[in-house]
Amino acid sequence: MNIAYFEPLGLAWNRMKIALFKPFDLHKWFVVGFNAFLAGITEWPRGSNSSRWGEDKSFREFIDFPNRAWGWLINHPFWFMTIAIGLAFLIVIVIVLTWLSSRGSFMFLDNVVHNRAEVANPWRNYKKEGNSLFLWRLVFGIICFMLFLMVFVIFFTAGAHLYRDSYYDRIPVLFIVQMVLLFILVAIITGYISLFLSNFVVPIMYKNNITATKAWGRFLSLFGKHPFHFLLFGILMFIMTVLVIILTVVAGLMTCCIGLILLIIPYIGTVVTLPIWYTFRAFSLEYLAQFGPEYDLFPPPRESPG
Numbered sequence: 293m294n295i296a297y298f299e300p301l302g303l304a305w306n307r308m309k310i311a312l313f314k315p316f317d318l319h320k321w322f323v324v325g326f327n328a329f330l331a332g333i334t335e336w337p338r339g340s341n342s343s344r345w346g347e348d349k350s351f352r353e354f355i356d357f358p359n360r361a362w363g364w365l366i367n368h369p370f371w372f373m374t375i376a377i378g379l380a381f382l383i384v385i386v387i388v389l390t391w392l393s394s395r396g397s398f399m400f401l402d403n404v405v406h407n408r409a410e411v412a413n414p415w416r417n418y419k420k421e422g423n424s425l426f427l428w429r430l431v432f433g434i435i436c437f438m439l440f441l442m443v444f445v446i447f448f449t450a451g452a453h454l455y456r457d458s459y460y461d462r463i464p465v466l467f468i469v470q471m472v473l474l475f476i477l478v479a480i481i482t483g484y485i486s487l488f489l490s491n492f493v494v495p496i497m498y499k500n501n502i503t504a505t506k507a508w509g510r511f512l513s514l515f516g517k518h519p520f521h522f523l524l525f526g527i528l529m530f531i532m533t534v535l536v537i538i539l540t541v542v543a544g545l546m547t548c549c550i551g552l553i554l555l556i557i558p559y560i561g562t563v564v565t566l567p568i569w570y571t572f573r574a575f576s577l578e579y580l581a582q583f584g585p586e587y588d589l590f591p592p593p594r595e596s597p598g
Contacts, residue, residue: 293518293582293583295518295521295579295582295583296582297524297525297528297579299578300575300578300579300581300582301571301575301578303574303578304571304572304573304574304575304577304578305571307404307407307570307571307574307578308567308570308571308574310407311324311404311407311570312324312566312567312570317409319409320409321563321566322563323403323409323410323411324400324403324404324409324566324570325559325562325563325566326411326559326562326563327396327399327400327403327411327414328396328400328562328566328569328570328573329396329558329559329562329563330392330393330395330396330397330399330400331393331396331397331399331400331401331569332393332396332562332569333389333392333393333396334386334389334390334393335393357448358448386433387430390426390429390430390433391423391426393429394422394423394425394426394429395415395418395419395422395423395426397422397425397490397494398414398418398421398422398425398494398497398498399411399414399415399418400569400573401414401494401495401498401573401577401589402414402417402418402498404570404573404574404577405498405577405589405590405591406591418498420501420503421497421498421501421502421503421504424497424503424504424505425494425497425504427504428489428504428505428508429489432485432486432489436482439478439482440475440478443471443474443475443478446471446474447471450467450471451467483526484523484526487526487529488511488515488522488526489504489508490576491525491529491576491579491580492511492514492522492576492580493507493508493511494507495576495577495580495587495589496510496511496587498589499586499587499589514583514587518583525576525579529572532572536568540555540565540568577589577590
């Protein structure tokens with residue numbers, strides 16, 4: 293099977309131009325932009341020292357920070373309760389945003405597939421799929437949190453052990469490198485899972501009206517046959533995302549930061565950059581369609597009347 297990478301990107305770019313610029317419809321931009329905003333609402337991210345490099349004073353204090361922070365909270369019950377309530381409120385907000393984002397993913401996808409600007413119909417028609425995606429993302433989010441928490445616990449626990457009952461006087465460079473590599477490994481694995489979920493599993497759910505678990509089963513079967521192509525897709529998406537961020541920042545600076553101010557305003561920033569999100573969404577669909585008609589979401593082009 294001959295899998296192309298830049299041809300689907302070109303097709304996605306053409307779909308974006310036709311959908312958003314031929315003709316230009318401001319109302320459509322705001323409707324589709326609202327769906328894109330919902331779909332990506334959970335994806336937006338955050339002195340001098342007299343000691344010489346190699347001495348352990350600063351690192352020892354850093355390793356001991358969790359113990360000191362916990363001791364301070366225990367001795368200040370008011371702040372302990374305030375932080376606990378704040379965290380509980382934050383968790384509720386994250387859960388609500390994840391639910392909205394899950395429903396919005398199908399709304400935006402439906403708009404891109406059928407080149408239309410609708411909110412109510414896809415919200416209603418893909419309720420089951422959106423809720424299934426929400427539950428899957430919620431469980432996955434908890435697992436990710438536990439994995440990263442485990443990495444940090446290992447780091448601080450093992451780091452503290454290096455100094456316990458010892459006269460260790462050097463920053464443990466090898467230990468830090470090992471922990472950084474472990475963190476990067478976990479980040480790459482969870483990042484790829486998130487990438488596959490958004491770009492391939494959700495479209496499979498949409499096309500077949502199935503749950504996230506069943507869609508993962510179909511995707512993993514496809515992934516098992518073409519792992520290299522999907523891993524390379526992830527690298528390409530990472531490179532394009534970095535380039536888009538750089539170009540966006542440069543464009544914002546060239547407008548005397550007015551563009552950057554618009555970008556940080558929720559919803560408005562998504563509408564301004566809608567061509568980017570539209571192209572990215574269409575790109576993954578065009579890429580997936582290469583693996584067979586059962587993965588092609590776009591309706592056949594209408595024949596012009598002769």
